[in-house]
Amino acid sequence: MNPATLLPWVVWLPLSSAAVLLLWTRIPRVGVTLLGTGSITAAALLTAWLGAQWLDVREPFTVVLWQWLQLDSFAPRIALQFDGLALTMTGIITGVGALIHSYASGYMRDDPHYRQFFAYMNLFVAMMLVLVLADNLLLLYLGWEGVGLCSYLLIGFWNHDPANGAAARKAFITTRVGDTAMAIGLFLLYRELHTLDITGVLTAAPLVWANDSWTPTLIALLILGGAVGKSAQLPLQAWLPDAMAGPTPVSALIHAATMVTAGVYLIARLNGLYLLAPEALALVGWIGAITLLLAGAAALVQTDIKRVLAYSTMSQIGYMFLALGAGAWQAAIFHLMTHAFFKALLFLASGSVILACHHEQDIFCMGGLRRRLPLAFWSFVVGGSALAALPLVTAGFWSKEAILAGAWSNGHHAWWAMGAACAFLTGLYTFRLVFIVFLGREHTHAHDADTVRMRVPLLALMLLSVVGGAIALPLAGVLPDDPAKPASHVPEILAVAAGLAGIVLAWFWYGRGAGVAPDDTPLRALVKSGWGFDALYDALLVRPVYALARVNRRDVVDQVYDAVAIALMGLHRLALKPQNGRLRWYAAAMAAGVVVLLGAATWT
Structure with a gap:
């Protein structure tokens, strides 16, 4: 059997099970367990079979499902790409994901929203698989935003506590900052290379930018913005410790084994672009080196068992960024895999x-x-x-x-x-x-x-x-x-x-x-708070926005539109005055109109 024909099922299995769990509200709990856990286990087994078949030939292949859209020369596809890196990432996502799902079926067994939990978990796995299997950056970005949505849903899953909802919003907004930079980078990439196909980008970039340094550097830095947001690296790292508000299986799957490594995968997948931008690649290494030290020190003073592991995750991903910056590309992915094993174990x-x-x-x-x-x-x-x-x-x-x-x-x-x-x-x-x-x-x-x-x-x-x-x-x-x-x-x-x-x-x-x-000394309190980044962002960003909102509480923009509406209403009232129901007035107006028309005709 051709492995290419079965590759889409690695995504369809968790995606379809998520759809069923979301829409079938009366499914019994045992059915939720079988569908939620079984679909991920089946995807893991299918990935293992595909990997065994692929390792015999070691030839990358692409499966085109359908044409997404056609706008002049812009014609992205819904297509999946399978190579050694995709196999590694898919194996981690489905293999470790299946173990975490099995654990979650016991951990969440008494939760009243058991069905919704597995629906969100399976949707996350499907979106993560889209991210790592996409053959073009637009489809990758769809998976990228999909895991961001699922992260929001799962971090705030126990939304009876307002603090959990605040943690979910913090994660969503912080990662959106990086995602916006990444989107701008993709726009520039298409403008320069006229393609978003990953293979096309890596092929065209050295030819188009052979004598250019600032364009690939700018694009690489913008894409790096998305990577540091998703992977909780400086300066967009503050969301990860608070994300421990979600159920522990969520922390194991999303914030240890998969989503937080998406930035590492993205930079590794676009390695040809970063090799053309040595300044951006050096920044990747410095970000990782500084983050791993700051996060390691913060982990040393935490008292919450999950926050210790959260800062540890941040630190270990810093090692991966350091490896990327140092040119040890394969070592970064190797550590990504081993980290998924032992950090998922520690979280569970x-x-x-x-x-x-x-x-x-x-x-x-x-x-x-x-x-x-x-x-x-x-x-x-x-x-x-x-x-x-x-x-x-x-x-x-x-x-x-x-x-x-x-x-x-x-x-x-x-x-x-x-x-x-x-x-x-x-x-x-x-x-x-x-x-x-x-x-x-x-x-x-x-x-x-x-x-x-x-x-x-x-x-x-x-x-x-x-x-x-x-x-x-x-x-x-x-x-x-x-x-x-x-x-x-x-x-x-x-x-x-x-x-x-x-x-x-x-x-x-x-x-x-x-x-x-x-006891918390001032220095210990500073380190425990994550080196005060929350307070810094609150002072630089949150409070000024609140102050501006208070000054502009009547909303100048709304007042402009209100003035337009009032002016139109006044003109409407003026237009209504001649409509008074008096026949003589109407006859006189018609006669005056005829005189004006005849005068105009005579004048011309």
């Missing part, structure tokens, strides 16, 4: 802890959970070890080592130093979390609420977090080769030592559990 394990502790999320109200929640404990140990890049035995070590080796080999020693420093912070904040939650004295009566549907995904992700580093990604020919590893092992040894030092220090500080959260 945190969900088990939150359920067991009666929805308590403050880590200093936990403690001593190792015996009561053994599976969650070992999930945190394995996932935390992969996050901290425990050498040789975890997937996270191999991908992070590839990133730092690429940065060093290409001469980006400052970025390497920042990445190594963050390796120390990662080991410290990760095992701070593990030791406080699972060791020491128990502060709450916890009970294991996991079901079989929740335990199996944890076990599978634990395995992937260990052996995932052995997966060879089929990225040759799609992404440029990574730089050769440095001849000296000293940089690698120093980076590993930094991570181990963080773990050892965490043991000395928190190895017996910490009973009370430390």
Whole structure:
């Protein structure tokens, strides 16, 4: 069977199931589970079969479904493209997505809006698949906006709490800023190259801009705006910690494994454009390097278990941006994959802890959970070890080592130093979390609420977090080769030592559990708030807009239109005055009109 004929079904399965779940309001709960989880599992199995078939030939192919529209020479298609990068991303989305859906069927089992939850989750998966399989940037942008919509719906899913709705709006508005920049970039790209087909763009760009530097740089910077918004990098990163207001499976799927990596995928897919814009590519690396340090420091002082993981996600995506900027393209996607495994594991394990502790999320109200929640404990140990890049035995070590080796080999020693420093912070904040939650004295009566549907995904992700580093990604020919590893092992040894030092220090500080959260000093409060970016944006953007609204509370623009309406009404009243119902007046007006017409005719 031709794999091309089955590729559209990878998208149709979650998309059609989302439509059924949205429209069929009386579907029984068991039907919701089977349809919601089964469709994603079927898409994962189909992706595995397609991948096996594709790996035999390793030839990219495109499936054209239909012509989207035709406007002169602008004729974008609804078409799907399948190559090594698309296979990697599709495998992550459907494979990790299927495990998270299975977990969610147990985690959300008592929620009254169970059907709507899976409808939104499946719609998100469908839109993410459109994003990574699109053969042109317009269709990619449709998926890009689709995942933004689904993120809004899922972050604010528990909308009975106004804070959740505020978090959803914050995420939606912040990412719209980046999306607007990206849309402008796509307009400019089409104006210059007369195509939005990804292959056409990558082919035409070196020819059209052979002697041009500022045009590709401008377009690359605008597209980078969209990437930093979706991937929660500086300066559009402030939405991600608040997005933890959504249910924990949402955090695992959207804010650890898929949507927040969309920016990394976008830059990697358009690698040919960024190679023509070295200044923009350097900015990608600097954004990643600065973000990973700031987010790592912020994770170190958080007290909410999910916010620790949120800042950790922000930091790890910073590693991916650093890799892209350093020219280690394949290492960035490699870390994207391993991060999906161990961060999904950590989020799902945190969900088990939150359920067991009666929805308590403050880590200093936990403690001593190792015996009561053994599976969650070992999930945190394995996932935390992969996050901290425990050498040789975890997937996270191999991908992070590839990133730092690429940065060093290409001469980006400052970025390497920042990445190594963050390796120390990662080991410290990760095992701070593990030791406080699972060791020491128990502060709450916890009970294991996991079901079989929740335990199996944890076990599978634990395995992937260990052996995932052995997966060879089929990225040759799609992404440029990574730089050769440095001849000296000293940089690698120093980076590993930094991570181990963080773990050892965490043991000395928190190895017996910490009973009370430390007081917030001014510096600690600043770092805990995410380095004050919310306050900065509030002062620079929100308050001035509110002040302008107060000054203009009567709305000058509305007053202009009101004046036009009043003038027209006055003219209407003047026009009505001759219509008084008096026959003599009408006869006199008609006679006067005849005189005027005769006079005009005589004059001419």
